Every structure is written in C-alpha cells, then in structure tokens.
Amino acid sequence: MAEVTTTTTTVSTGWNLDTATSTWVAAEPVTTVADAKRAATPVECPVAAAQPAQADDIEASPVAETLPETGSDAGWVVLIAGGLVLVGVQLMLMQRTRRVARENQS
Structure with a gap:
C-alpha cells in the first residue's frame, strides 16, 4: 500500500x-x-476497481416484471398541497381583516 x-x-x-x-x-x-x-x-x-458489468451482460430480473403498481398519483398530492396553502392564506387574511376592524372600532 x-x-x-x-x-x-x-x-x-x-x-x-x-x-x-x-x-x-x-x-x-x-x-x-x-x-x-x-x-x-x-x-x-x-485502487483501480474491476470493470463493472455492462447492461448487456446482466439478465433481467423476473421480479421486476411482477412488481405491483402502487396506484398513487402525484397529481392528488399537488392538489391537496395547493388547497392547504389557499386555506392558510385565507386564515391570514381573516386575521388581518379582524385586526383592522378592531382598530377602527377603537
């Protein structure tokens, strides 16, 4: 070494x-x-590593062809996140409106 x-x-x-x-x-x-x-x-x-196996040398795994689908769709996640952001903005606007209304009453 x-x-x-x-x-x-x-x-x-x-x-x-x-x-x-x-x-x-x-x-x-x-x-x-x-x-x-x-x-x-x-x-x-x-240390020089051995040459990795090429894709042509590797056989396809039989398990890869039988993996189940999860059925999840990323589009729903985006819609739910967008809805949560809109609800958060709405709550902030309501608080501001109430604060301004209280200040105007004083």
Whole structure:
C-alpha cells in the first residue's frame, strides 16, 4: 500500500530578557521540521476497481416484471398541497381583516 508523508515545519520566535541591561531582545528563530508517514487512504490513493458489468451482460430480473403498481398519483398530492396553502392564506387574511376592524372600532 502507498504511504503519505506529511512534513510539518514550525518556526518559533520570541524574546529573551537581557539581564545586564534589563531589556528584551529578539531571540533567534528556531526552526523544527518533523516528518510523519502513514498508509494512504483509498481517497488519496484509489485502487483501480474491476470493470463493472455492462447492461448487456446482466439478465433481467423476473421480479421486476411482477412488481405491483402502487396506484398513487402525484397529481392528488399537488392538489391537496395547493388547497392547504389557499386555506392558510385565507386564515391570514381573516386575521388581518379582524385586526383592522378592531382598530377602527377603537
């Protein structure tokens, strides 16, 4: 299996206290390099898959020809959803009309 190498470079900078003068002076940068190796994942190093079977090579399933129909019609779902939206809009308009009527009475 292939390996993946990850290299991490860290540069540390800082300040040192010069005790003779009681001042802070810039420290020399320290560079640290670390390497890590690990096995590659299938995403990083995919293994060639076998060629999938072609449609001509596959026989039709006998079950596919005998599956029952559900009898559902998506048109009814759309009509019911539309009706619910209309009822919701009607309720909002009624609330607004009542609120305006109450404000006019005051």
